[in-house]
Amino acid sequence: MKTIEELIRKLIKNQIDYNVFIKFNSKTVIEKTALTNLIRKAISENYIQKTDNNLLKITKEGREYINKLEGKEIAPKTIQNKKISVNPQNAKLDSKIIAEAYNIKSDFSEELLKIANEINNNAIFDCKDRIDLREIKTITIDGETSKDLDDAISVEKIEDKYKVYVHISDVSHFIDIDSPLDLEAKSRGNSSYLIDKVYNMFPEILSNNTMSLNENEERFALTLIFIIDKEGNILESNILKSLIKSDRRLSYNYAEDIINKKVEEENWLLELINNSLDVKNILYKKRKEGRGIEFDNNDIKIVLNEEGIPIEFYREEKKQSAHIIEELMLLANSEIAKKLKDYDGVIFRYHGLPDEYRFNNFKILAHNKGYELKKLENGGYDIKEFIERVKGKAEENLLTSVLLRSMTPSSYSIVNKSHFGLGLDYYTYFTSPIRRYADLLIHRIVKSVLINKDKEIDLKLKDLCKDSFDKLSILDKTSNKAERNVRQVKAARFMKDRLGDEYFGIISSMSKYGITVEIEGLEIEGFIESHYVGSDYRFYQDMQCVFIEKVKAYELGDRVKIFVASVNVENGKINFSL
Known part of the structure; x- marks a missing residue:
């Protein structure tokens, strides 16, 4: 590579260790020197950065440089380390204040609401x-x-096989490319769920009504039909445009009661739930x-009172009913990705290898707890085996939590790079077009090809997909940051009345x-400043430990x-003492 443009394009595909990058992109001393000088020049122009852990990383200016060369719109920048202050006296405003700080839109213009109402009023389901x-x-x-129900399922048992229907709302039927609602959805990227408030990608008259697969309402869908054997092999699969009617709208809790035989129900529903559970178990086993990598990702639930103040934090084990939907959506997303893998312009969901620095910290923690990770022939580590080994142990939650944090976040990619966490060669998002713009783009591609x-x-x-994927990744990460920020503030409110506890x-x-x-048990974090830990505080990064007066303390x-x-509700900060 001879130009900054070539260098940046190479790094767009991979954020990589500096030494590894030099090694694999230069064969001679002359080439190594030239590449080193090119990197220095790009750093001096602020197009790339060299991070503390020796990674080469593209800057906002670097992406804008490439976008400008291609005439693309510039992706919005996520908010980094912005100080957000909520009103300590009004918990109801937490989500609103944080959403506004992250530029997450709430309301729709009168023009867009008018268009949405016209679509709803003119919808004829035939x-x-x-x-x-x-x-x-x-x-x-x-x-x-x-209220925004993207997906529905039907499962039938046919002799020793299962016929599985995954119905996904046909949002693209109502939203044309470059229409006002399409442009608005593209600018939002996704719906944001900030605990007590939903910031929709589409107006509620569409997301909760016309597009939502509501009970006893005829609706348009794209339906994937599978024939699956008892080993989880897909014998047949087909995608088609359909007209469906949801017979029942179940909550996870009620579906779980059906599974556990706590309620009586109609025979057809009992049979459908049992068939779904069988398929879930088959797919999960395969x-x-x-x-x-399978994490037992139990959720922390936050219960708010009418004033928006948290009254309870508790860990909830994921229900069988939730696993049913999860497995069927994974099945649908991966199958669509496989069907589209040879087409140019498809947006895939990419998940890379763990972050080197954080994963190293995790290995130190595992060692401290008496565990060593087994090495694989390819030089990596058998993370899956490790998770199985610690399952049920007292330190399981800690180890898997730190391991999970070492994983790089997933993102969108116009090039298929596989999904490390799921262990899939091909993966995309197809199942949530009401709340993710990427899924809507995939629906349009599915209809086309x-x-x-x-x-x-x-x-x-194709151009729309190529121009959008990077921006959609940023908007997705922004939503996640906002959600974490709301959780931090709610945690601070929860701990405010527990000073000294x-x-x-x-x-x-x-x-x-x-x-x-x-x-x-709460996943509420607080910080203890070094001078409160002890005098002569010494932190050793390579061992991930702290010495106090030359003695290992923590x-x-x-x-x-x-x-x-102490607690600062305004910025969601909690301080502990030992």
């Missing part, structure tokens, strides 16, 4: 160019308060035998500035007794 599946027994399973049998993706749609916690991270401790993963020392 069988023109569609397969009529209204007679197939169909259900939705979602959260208690969910997936577990593959390369994917899989249903209409076009030889290639339309050039306009005693808890046991786990040291989840350490630095020269102090120690971060996570309260057991190490990553230690269980410690802490007290709530």
Whole structure:
């Protein structure tokens, strides 16, 4: 490579260690010197950066440089380390203030609301160019308060096989490319769920009504039909435009009661749930035998009162009913990705290898707890085997939590790079077009090449995907940051009335500035500044431990007794003392 443009394009595909990058992109001393000088020049122009852990990383200016060369719109920058202050006296405004700080839109213009109402009022659900599946027994399973129902399922047992229908709302039927609502959805990227407030990608009249697969309402869908054997092999799969009617809208809790035989129900529903559970178990077993990493990701639930103040934090084990939907959506997303893998312009979901620095800290923690990771022939580590080994142990939550944090976040990519966490060679997002713009783009591609049998993706749609994927990744990360910020503020409000209270916690991270401790069972973190830990505080990064007066006092993963020392609700900061 001879130009900064070539260098940046190479790094766009991979954020890579500096020494590794030099080694694999230069063969002679002359080439090495030239590449080193090129990197220095790019750094001096602020197009790339060299991070503390020796990674080469593209800057905002670098991306804008490439976008400018290609005439693309500049992706919005996520907010970094912005100080956000909520109103300590009004918890109801937490989500609103944080959403505004992250530029997450709430309201829609009068013009857009008018267009949405016209679409809703003019919607006629007929069988023109569609397969009529209204007679197939169909259900939705979602959260208690969910209103934007993207997906529905039907599962039938045929001898020793299963016929599985995954119905996804046909949002693209109502939203044309470059229409005002399409441009608005593209600018939002996704819906944001900030605990007590949903910031929709589309107006509610569409997201909660016209597009939502509501009970006893006829709706348009794209339906994936699978024939699956008892080993989880896909014998057949087909995608088609359909007209469906959801027979029941179940919550996860009620579906779980059906599974556990706590309620009586109609025979058809009992049969459908049992078939779905069978398929879930079959798919899960097959997936577990593959390369994917399986975390027991129990959720921390936050219960708010009418004033928006948290009254309870608790850990909730993921329900079987939620696993049913998860497995069927994974099945649908991976199958669509496989069907589209040879087309140019498809947006895939990419998940890379763990962050080197954080993963090294995790290995130190595992060592401190008496575990060593087994090495694989390719030089990597058998993370999957490690998770199985610690399952059920007292330190499982700590180890898997720190391991999870070492993983790089997933993102969108116009080039298929596989999904490390799921262990899949091909993966995309197809199942949530009401709340993710990327899924809507995939729906349009599916209609074009899989249903209409076009030889290639339309050039306009292809360009839209190529221009959007990076921006959509940033908007996705922004939503996640906002959600974490809301959770931090709610945690601070929860701890505000518990000053001086005693808890046991786990040291989840350490630095020269102090120690971060996570309260057991709550996933609420607080910080202990170094001078409060002890005199002559010394942090040793290579061992992830702290010495006080030349004696090892604390190490990553230690269980410690802490007290709530101070709380700043405005910025969601909690301080502990030992």
